[in-house]
Amino acid sequence: MPVNPELQGRTFPPTEPYLVGREKVREFARAVFATDPINLDPEAAKAAGYDDVVAPPTFAVVVQERTLAQLLAEPDAGIDFSRVVHGDQRFTFSRPIVAGDLLTATLTVPSVKTLGGHSIVTAETAVTDASGAHVVTTISALVVRGEED
Template sequence: MPVNTELVGREFAPTAPYLVGREKVREFARAVLATDPQHFDPAVARGLGYPDVVAPPTFAMVVQDLTLQQLLAEPDSGIELARVLHAEQRFRYSRPIVAGDELTATLSVSGVRVMGGNAMVTSDAEIRDAAGEHVVTATSVLLVGADA
């Protein structure tokens, strides 16, 4: 089944709130080799004006993944995980993610570009805090290979 081009414009329900934990930030920072003390030490983060440790910029992928799972589960998408490569990732931040944030994300599909039997699927996850304020938009481009 080819990728459904009618996905463009589709918006998914907001994810359940994700509470950003201090240890999750530290674990993620270690995993991506982010060594800045603001990712580990609350006192350093507070000294920089943040209420708690600051997540590395790519931490937004943890929340965005919840939205991408919605897209992959869509029965009419034509997207099979076995044929997917993560081709591109971008972030547009209003402010950093910090421990204690409660984040929700809403995914919308902004583009499907078909090239031969392959397709590039672009989606934007708008990530907001508990007050509804924008924190980051995470944009992914998935390359979906042709049917076997």
């Protein structure tokens, strides 16, 4: 089944709020070899003006993953995950993610393109905090390889 071009323009319901935990931030920071003390030490983060440890920028994918799961589970999407290659990832921040944030994410599919038998699905996830203020937008390009002959 090819990727459904009618995904373009679709917006999915907001995810359940995700509470950013201090230990999750620390674990992620260690996993990506982040060495800035604000990523690991609450006192260093507070000295830098934050309420708690600051997540490395790519931590946003943890929140985005929930929206991508919605997209991949969509019955009419036509996306076979075994054929997906992650083509691109971008982030636009209004502010850093900090432990204690309660984040909600909403996915929109701005484009679905077909190129040489493959499809490229652009997934844009807007992440907001408990007050509704924008925190980060993540944009992923998912390349769905076409069927082999």
